[in-house]
Amino acid sequence: MTDFRTDAWLQARLRTLWETYFRDAETGYPIHARFGVRARYRFGSISARQGVCLIRVNGLFAHPDVPEYVVDATLAHELAHYVHGYGSGLKKQHAHPHRGGVIEEEMARRGCLFLEERAEQWRRQQWQAFYAEQCRDRLARSGERRRRAEERWQAYFATPGFRSEAWLQERLQPLSAAFGLTAPPFRVAWLRATLRQKGVSYYFPREKTVRLHGLLADPRVPEAVLYYEIAYWLAYHQAGKEWERILTAMRKAGLSDTAQRAISWRSRAWSRALRSRHPLRTD
Numbered sequence: 447m448t449d450f451r452t453d454a455w456l457q458a459r460l461r462t463l464w465e466t467y468f469r470d471a472e473t474g475y476p477i478h479a480r481f482g483v484r485a486r487y488r489f490g491s492i493s494a495r496q497g498v499c500l501i502r503v504n505g506l507f508a509h510p511d512v513p514e515y516v517v518d519a520t521l522a523h524e525l526a527h528y529v530h531g532y533g534s535g536l537k538k539q540h541a542h543p544h545r546g547g548v549i550e551e552e553m554a555r556r557g558c559l560f561l562e563e564r565a566e567q568w569r570r571q572q573w574q575a576f577y578a579e580q581c582r583d584r585l586a587r588s589g590e591r592r593r594r595a596e597e598r599w600q601a602y603f604a605t606p607g608f609r610s611e612a613w614l615q616e617r618l619q620p621l622s623a624a625f626g627l628t629a630p631p632f633r634v635a636w637l638r639a640t641l642r643q644k645g646v647s648y649y650f651p652r653e654k655t656v657r658l659h660g661l662l663a664d665p666r667v668p669e670a671v672l673y674y675e676i677a678y679w680l681a682y683h684q685a686g687k688e689w690e691r692i693l694t695a696m697r698k699a700g701l702s703d704t705a706q707r708a709i710s711w712r713s714r715a716w717s718r719a720l721r722s723r724h725p726l727r728t729d
């Protein structure tokens with residue numbers, strides 16, 4: 447059986463670190479250290495509640511395979527926040543908790559930055575594999591979720607009469623020409639949107655692709671909406687992100703009416719479409 451570290455162990459580590467590196471620091475709220483949820487990117491946090499400071503450490507750090515100095519580095523990092531007035535009730539010393547390397551500076555001054563340096567090295571070499579191993583269940587679940595979402599979208603796009611990606615692609619060329627572009631600066635494709643992605647379209651610069659929300663495949667959405675979304679990104683490419691300049695570029699391309707109709711549809715019907723037609727909605 448694996449012997450996991452306990453909150454009592456964590457509290458004792460905190461006391462030791464305080465005595466070793468923070469002895470001369472001003473004390474504010476009493477500190478409680480706890481292991482929190484398992485997380486991929488967040489190692490620790492500090493907050494205050496009703497006169498008590500709570501330091502939470504990534505629940506995965508309770509595992510004995512995570513070196514003690516990784517836990518120590520996290521605790522020392524949070525203690526540096528504490529002395530800077532975060533979670534401690536003490537006077538705030540910096541407007542921003544991290545900016546300007548103030549945490550590293552504090553740790554260096556107190557002689558405990560080496561903990562962070564060792565921890566950083568371990569995290570760089572081991573963290574990804576450790577996380578994957580520990581959270582296999584979670585990763586499998588999210589893979590499964592993605593697969594199910596993909597299936598639902600596939601079924602949705604296969605609805606008879608729905609617009610295809612080829613349909614989108616065919617509109618791109620003439621629209622680009624309307625902006626005086628000889629070749630389209632991006633591809634267009636559907637966005638198999640999650641429930642959180644509520645935008646009508648998104649530009650993905652790395653893949654040079656504009657993705658229109660999958661709900662726009664439904665022929666009940668006026669064509670003007672699709673033209674406008676593609677035209678918006680063409681104008682954006684041509685004129686920059688300032689709204690006035692985008693509108694001017696649209697006007698020059700003869701798309702003012704299209705824009706009007708699309709914008710009015712969006713304000714009237716988009717949030718309802720998201721609520722009632724989204725293939726990932728189960729209720």
Ligand SMILES: [Zn+2]
Pocket residue numbers: 523527543544549
């Ligand atoms: Zn921090």
